[in-house]
Amino acid sequence: xxxxxxxxxxxxxxxxxxxxxxxxxxxxxxxxxxxxxxxxxxxxxxxxxxxxxxxxxxxxxxxxxxxxxxxxxxxxxxxxxxxxxxxxxxxxxxxxxxxxxxxxxxxxxxxxxxxxxxxxxxxxxxxxxxxxxxxxxxxxxxxxxxxxxxxxxxxxxxxxxxxxxxxxxxxxxxxxxxxxxxxxxxxxxxxxxxxxxxxxxxxxxxxxxxxxxxxxxxxxxxxxxxxxxxxxxxxxxxxxxxxxxxxxxxxxxxxxxxxxxxxxxxxxxxxxxxxxxxxxxxxxxxxxxxxxxxxxxxxxxxxxxxxxxxxxxxxxxxxxxx
Numbered sequence: 001x002x003x004x005x006x007x008x009x010x011x012x013x014x015x016x017x018x019x020x021x022x023x024x025x026x027x028x029x030x031x032x033x034x035x036x037x038x039x040x041x042x043x044x045x046x047x048x049x050x051x052x053x054x055x056x057x058x059x060x061x062x063x064x065x066x067x068x069x070x071x072x073x074x075x076x077x078x079x080x081x082x083x084x085x086x087x088x089x090x091x092x093x094x095x096x097x098x099x100x101x102x103x104x105x106x107x108x109x110x111x112x113x114x115x116x117x118x119x120x121x122x123x124x125x126x127x128x129x130x131x132x133x134x135x136x137x138x139x140x141x142x143x144x145x146x147x148x149x150x151x152x153x154x155x156x157x158x159x160x161x162x163x164x165x166x167x168x169x170x171x172x173x174x175x176x177x178x179x180x181x182x183x184x185x186x187x188x189x190x191x192x193x194x195x196x197x198x199x200x201x202x203x204x205x206x207x208x209x210x211x212x213x214x215x216x217x218x219x220x221x222x223x224x225x226x227x228x229x230x231x232x233x234x235x236x237x238x239x240x241x242x243x244x245x246x247x248x249x250x251x252x253x254x255x256x257x258x259x260x261x262x263x264x265x266x267x268x269x270x271x272x273x274x275x276x277x278x279x280x281x282x283x284x285x286x287x288x289x290x291x292x293x294x295x296x297x298x299x300x301x302x303x304x305x306x307x308x309x310x311x312x313x314x315x316x317x318x319x320x321x322x
Contacts, residue, residue, distance in 0.1 A: 028185040029081035029194045030091065030177070031119040033163070038098055039063055039076050049097070057090035058082060064198040070119060071159050072248075074312040077119060077198050084178075084185055092174050099170060111169040118164040118180065122152055124190040125162055127183055135183070143175035144168060159200060243300055245307065246288030251314035252276060255291065255307055262310060270303035271295055 034042060043050050043063065050061050059082035070077055080090045099114060120128065129136050129149065140147050145168035152162055166176045184190045247255060256263050256276065267274050272295030282288055293303045 026185075026191060027082055027194065028084060028087065028181065028191050029079055030087055030181050030184070031077050031079045031198075032091070033070055033073065033075035033117045033119065034063075034078050034094075034098065035075050036066065036069070038101070039066070039078075041097060041101055042078065042094055053090055053093045053097075056093060057086050059086040059090035061090055061094075062198065068199045070161075070163075071200050073315050075117075079198060081194060084181055087181055088174065088178055091177055092170070095170055095173065111171075113168055114170075114173070115165055115167040116173055116177070118166065118177070119161050120149075120164050120180075120184070121190060121193055122160050122162050124184055124187050125149055125164070127187050127190075128164065128180055139176055139179045143172050143179060145172040145176035147176055147180075241296060241300065242292060242294040243304070244283075244290050244292045245304065246283040246286055247276075247291050247307070247311055248314075249279070249282070249287055249289055251311050252289050254310045254314035266303055266306045266310075270299045270306060272299035272303040274303055274307070 277290035
């Protein structure tokens with residue numbers, strides 16, 4: 001994959017001329033999730049696809065970095081900003097691209113249904129819901145799409161965003177997104193958050209990684225970051241060949257497997273020893289169980305990769321039952 005996939009941000013080129021009314025319209029934005037694997041198709045080789053989408057729509061498109069995920073998922077964040085009509089055009093181009101890459105499961109002519117998850121600040125969700133749920137009900141009736149707003153997740157400190165899941169055909173989704181973005185654009189506080197960071201402090205889509213014996217506290221002078229999340233190391237080179245990662249309590253079952261089958265396979269495949277803390281024994285300040293991996297550096301990396309695949313699968317299953 002080209003290096004541009006790590007983080008891509010460019011300004012639209014050859015955008016269509018704007019009318020005077022467009023210049024008067026204050027820019028707004030929408031953020032939604034895309035799987036890490038699908039992000040590459042949105043970017044395109046050397047950034048060609050994302051540049052083309054910006055040219056066609058006049059909107060600005062920004063993806064979070066390759067390991068900056070929305071908390072509790074393994075999905076990256078796409079932000080599209082500009083005038084509402086520019087945003088809608090860009091979102092339609094992106095969703096159409098993603099939909100075209102999903103293999104058809106049947107031969108009938110029914111238009112496939114999919115879901116898109118918008119990231120909306122908690123303080124702006126009330127406007128979408130409306131008094132007694134009147135607004136969201138009207139959006140559902142008008143668009144014929146399913147719209148569901150997730151409860152606020154308190155598992156991640158500082159997370160003030162919620163997911164608004166829109167389910168339906170592409171036309172139904174776009175109609176619903178139009179209604180939602182238009183409503184959000186009326187919220188002055190929402191528009192002011194256009195420059196808020198795409199990343200979530202302390203969370204990079206995967207568990208914390210702590211060297212054996214170190215305190216579960218952040219020391220900015222002695223950390224490195226890798227693809228597995230944030231790794232904390234002492235100033236001296238860690239030679240203990242043991243790390244501890246945190247996995248949400250609700251995801252531990254997927255790591256262990258029925259009768260311990262998964263964790264035994266992970267140990268056998270990697271050559272590492274894997275130990276999980278007792279229920280209630282969490283990494284300080286979190287609801288994440290401690291998973292300690294011991295062995296050679298290669299064995300640890302292999303085991304960690306296998307565990308994160310199980311965690312990613314658990315996160316996807318949790319989203320499906322929302």
